[in-house]
Amino acid sequence: MLDLWVLVALGGVGIVAGFVDAVAGGGGLIALPALMSVGLSPVAALATNKAQSVVGTFAAAITFWRGGYVVLRTLIPGIIMTFVGSYAGALVVKAIDTSALSVAVPVAIVAVALYFSFSPSIKDVDRIAKLKFAIFVPVIGFIIGFYDGIFGPGTGSFFMLAFVALFGLSATRASAHTKVLNVTSNLAALALFIPAGDVVWSAAAAMAIGQIIGGYLGALTGIRFGAKIIRPLVIVVSIALAIRLIIFS
Numbered sequence: 001m002l003d004l005w006v007l008v009a010l011g012g013v014g015i016v017a018g019f020v021d022a023v024a025g026g027g028g029l030i031a032l033p034a035l036m037s038v039g040l041s042p043v044a045a046l047a048t049n050k051a052q053s054v055v056g057t058f059a060a061a062i063t064f065w066r067g068g069y070v071v072l073r074t075l076i077p078g079i080i081m082t083f084v085g086s087y088a089g090a091l092v093v094k095a096i097d098t099s100a101l102s103v104a105v106p107v108a109i110v111a112v113a114l115y116f117s118f119s120p121s122i123k124d125v126d127r128i129a130k131l132k133f134a135i136f137v138p139v140i141g142f143i144i145g146f147y148d149g150i151f152g153p154g155t156g157s158f159f160m161l162a163f164v165a166l167f168g169l170s171a172t173r174a175s176a177h178t179k180v181l182n183v184t185s186n187l188a189a190l191a192l193f194i195p196a197g198d199v200v201w202s203a204a205a206a207m208a209i210g211q212i213i214g215g216y217l218g219a220l221t222g223i224r225f226g227a228k229i230i231r232p233l234v235i236v237v238s239i240a241l242a243i244r245l246i247i248f249s
Contacts, residue, residue: 006038007206014210018056021211022063022218023230025156025178026237027053029244031207040200046152047190047198048207054186056211057179063219064176074133075180082141082181086188089149106242109154112161113238116231124226127168137167141181148185156182157238171227179219 002010013034021027028049035045064070140162148155156178163174193199222230 002038002200002202007202010034010038010203011206011210014052014056014207015214016210017053017207018059018211018214018216019218019221020214020233020237021053021056021156022060022179022215023175023222024233024237025160025182026154026241027056027211027214028152029237029241035200035203035207038203040203043198044200047193047196048200048204050186050189050193051199051201051204052207052211054183054190055208056215057183057186059212059215060219061176061179061183063216064172064179064223067176067219067223069173069176069223070180072180075137075177077134078137078141078181079184081138082145082184083188085142085145085147086149086185087191089146090189090192092150106245109157109238109242109245112154112157113235113242115161115165116234116238124170124172126170126173129166129168131166133167140166141184145181145185145188149189154238154241155185157234157241160234171230172222175222175230 013030017027017030017034019027020030031049031053032045035048036042040048061070065072140159144155144158144162147158159178159181160174163169163177164171167174169177190199
């Protein structure tokens with residue numbers, strides 16, 4: 001049983017993590033170490049992080065949706081395939097060797113940071129898509145969802161890159177679409193974690209309260225400032241995540 005003041009502190013962490021996650025993704029960079037620092041095992045920390053982060057991500061997704069930055073009916077096939085991919089990845093993770101991902105993923109995340117650093121296309125206006133949205137969003141959703149089920153770090157960055165580089169969305173609309181599919185992949189993982197009893201619900205509830213506040217404020221900030229804040233925060237979060245994966249792999 002976690003102490004009351006520990007839960008209060010975790011609630012504060014949830015606010016910060018929810019804000020960062022709503023704008024650029026990568027809130028787990030903040031939440032996971034905090035959960036492990038209060039004594040949770042790696043599996044319990046991962047499961048609890050999914051349970052608390054899905055609340056903040058959902059709050060952010062709703063805020064973006066109410067602002068008109070995402071049309072849910074166009075994402076239904078992508079939502080379905082992201083859920084299927086994430087659930088499938090979580091099912092097979094124990095049967096395969098994922099050690100190579102600890103090397104490959106940081107390289108890919110750095111590539112995301114470089115793209116957002118130097119590409120002139122990261123703006124607050126939509127561009128012409130390179131791929132047909134209705135056909136390829138479900139494909140991308142399944143692939144990134146599968147990766148999220150197996151490994152996880154950088155999922156939001158990869159979704160952001162896909163929506164900007166492949167589907168021509170503005171930075172704000174890309175962030176909005178990313179939040180919807182992130183909620184989906186987290187729910188798929190929770191469909192396995194919850195029955196297994198891996199979630200520490202007191203910690204998840206405390207952080208979820210903070211996540212609602214942080215996710216709402218982060219989404220409003222992303223809507224207000226657009227690419228001016230989304231672009232640099234994606235870069236910073238991506239580099240920080242890559243460094244963390246390299247050091248602790």
